[in-house]
Amino acid sequence: MEINICLSSDDNYAQHLGVTIASILKNAKKQDELFFYILDGGIKEENKQNLLSLQKIRKFDIKFIEINEDDFKNCPLVGNHITIATYYRFLIPTFLPDLDKVLYLDCDMIIEDSLSKLYAEDISDYWIGGVEDLGYYYHRRELKRETESFYINAGMILMNLKKWREDNIEEKLFNFAEENKEILIHQDQDVINMVLNQKSKPLDYKWNVQDSFYRKTDRNRHPNTKLLEKAKKRPSIMHYTGPTKPWAEYIWLPMAYLYLRYLKYTPWKDNLPTDNDVLSACIKSLFIYLLHHPFFLLSKNFWSQSRSERKRKLFKYISV
Numbered sequence: 001m002e003i004n005i006c007l008s009s010d011d012n013y014a015q016h017l018g019v020t021i022a023s024i025l026k027n028a029k030k031q032d033e034l035f036f037y038i039l040d041g042g043i044k045e046e047n048k049q050n051l052l053s054l055q056k057i058r059k060f061d062i063k064f065i066e067i068n069e070d071d072f073k074n075c076p077l078v079g080n081h082i083t084i085a086t087y088y089r090f091l092i093p094t095f096l097p098d099l100d101k102v103l104y105l106d107c108d109m110i111i112e113d114s115l116s117k118l119y120a121e122d123i124s125d126y127w128i129g130g131v132e133d134l135g136y137y138y139h140r141r142e143l144k145r146e147t148e149s150f151y152i153n154a155g156m157i158l159m160n161l162k163k164w165r166e167d168n169i170e171e172k173l174f175n176f177a178e179e180n181k182e183i184l185i186h187q188d189q190d191v192i193n194m195v196l197n198q199k200s201k202p203l204d205y206k207w208n209v210q211d212s213f214y215r216k217t218d219r220n221r222h223p224n225t226k227l228l229e230k231a232k233k234r235p236s237i238m239h240y241t242g243p244t245k246p247w248a249e250y251i252w253l254p255m256a257y258l259y260l261r262y263l264k265y266t267p268w269k270d271n272l273p274t275d276n277d278v279l280s281a282c283i284k285s286l287f288i289y290l291l292h293h294p295f296f297l298l299s300k301n302f303w304s305q306s307r308s309e310r311k312r313k314l315f316k317y318i319s320v
Contacts, residue, residue, distance in 0.1 A: 001029075001031055001032055001119070001120070002035065003032055003033065003034055003035065003115050003116060003119045004035045004099055004101065004103065004119075005024070005036050005037070005102070005103050005115070006036075006037045006038075006039065006089075006092055006095075006096065006104045006105070007020065007021075007036065007037075007039070007104075007105050007106075007107055008038070008039035008041065008086075008088045008089065008107070009039070009040070009043060009107050010041035010042045011041075011043050011044050011047060013107050014043050014047035014050070015047075015263075015271065016245075017051065017107045018047075018050060018266045018268060019110070019266055019268075020105065020106075020107050020110065020111065021036065021054055021060075022054055022057060022262045022263075022265045023109075023110045023111045024111045024115065025054060025057040025060065026057060026265065027111055027112060028058065028114050028115070028116075029114045032114055034060040034061070035060070035062075035063075036061065036063070037062075037063050037065060037095070037096055037102070038062065038063065038064045038065065039065050039067055039088040039089075040064040040065055040066050040067060041067050041069070041088070043064065050266070050267040050268070053267055054265075054266065071091065072087045072088070072090075086187060086188045087177075087187070087188045089157065089192075090170055090174060090191075093164045093165050093169070093170060094170065096161060099161055100161050100162040101123070101158075101159065101160060101162070102159050102161055103115060103118065103156070103157075103158055103159070104156070104157040104158075105155070105156055105237075106239065108155070108239065108240045108241075108245060109155060109156070109238065109239050109240070110255075110258040110259055110261075111237050112234075112235055112238065112258070113206075118203070118236070121201070121203060123158055123160045123201050124163075126160060126199045127159075127160055127164060127169060127196045127199045127200065128158060128160065128192070128196055128199075129157070129158035129200070129202075129203050130152030130153065130154070130156060130157050130158065130200060131152060131203050131205055131207055131208035132150060132152060132202065132205070133152060133153035133189070134153075134210055134212040134213060134218055134219070134222065134228065135211075135212040135218065136151050136153075136186070150200060151193050152189075152193060152200055153189070153208050153210060153239065153241065154188060154189040155210075155239050155241065156237060158203070163199075169195070173188075173191055173192065176194065177191045180194075204236075205227055205228055206230075206234070206235055206236040207237050209235035209238050209239060210241045211240060211241050211242055211244075212241070213228050213231060213254075214254035235255070246260070247263075247271075250273060260272060260273070
């Protein structure tokens with residue numbers, strides 16, 4: 001099956017792009033034909049060669065598409081960890097004129113399954129398919145949206161490029177962004193949702209499991225708690241949303257070890273943490289836990305849990 005995948009990166013994120021691609025390659029089926037289109041925000045030639053070297057895992061095609069950032073000069077930014085590259089996806093139908101469908105992925109994702117089932121989703125009557133942004137579920141009223149309305153996380157978008165062109169979606173997105181700067185909280189994601197909401201198809205939660213899935217306060221108040229529980233136990237796509245990333249915080253961040261698992265298959269494997277790094281991080285995590293829970297060793301609830309659950313609490317692989 002032919003699977004067209006679009007990702008966006010500058011040189012600073014080249015390593016993380018490589019890890020995402022490596023995870024896709026390691027979990028692809030034999031019949032998956034993978035075509036990668038990289039929206040290139042300034043990736044150096046050395047790192048492009050590093051990405052091409054991932055073909056030692058399995059064969060794939062890759063194309064780098066140079067970006068002119070002047071095309072996005074009027075797009076607003078909010079937050080320190082967001083760059084103008086987040087808006088590149090607005091022009092994907094123009095960048096990829098020969099494709100009618102593409103899967104867009106962020107570079108802070110790990111893929112744990114073949115993407116063939118996701119890519120095969122029928123979105124012929126929709127502009128996009130995506131997974132709900134759980135962290136945003138409780139904040140929609142800030143944009144004067146009804147609480148029940150569907151709001152996707154734009155880190156994974158299955159895009160109907162043909163329908164985007166037919167309905168002139170690119171122009172609508174840019175116009176909305178420029179005319180509504182004062183109400184945009186999550187920049188391009190707000191624009192995508194507010195413009196495309198009427199024809200957005202909800203997809204299985206497992207295709208975009210976010211950090212918030214591991215927070216009980218977010219998960220247990222949601223009407224689809226059981227589905228969220230199922231997805232977080234075995235994510236097909238793990239998405240490290242927010243400013244904290246697994247390459248910086250690999251001890252307590254939920255499922256951070258997945259990033260390290262695939263990093264070792266890339267040319268950046270020398271950046272794996274050493275045993276001393278891991279030991280130091282574990283001690284730091286334990287110290288922080290003790291500050292917040294100084295009497296945990298005296299707690300009956302703590303000792304009544306399984307050994308694995310106690311370990312999770314101490315090292316915060318899963319927030320509790």
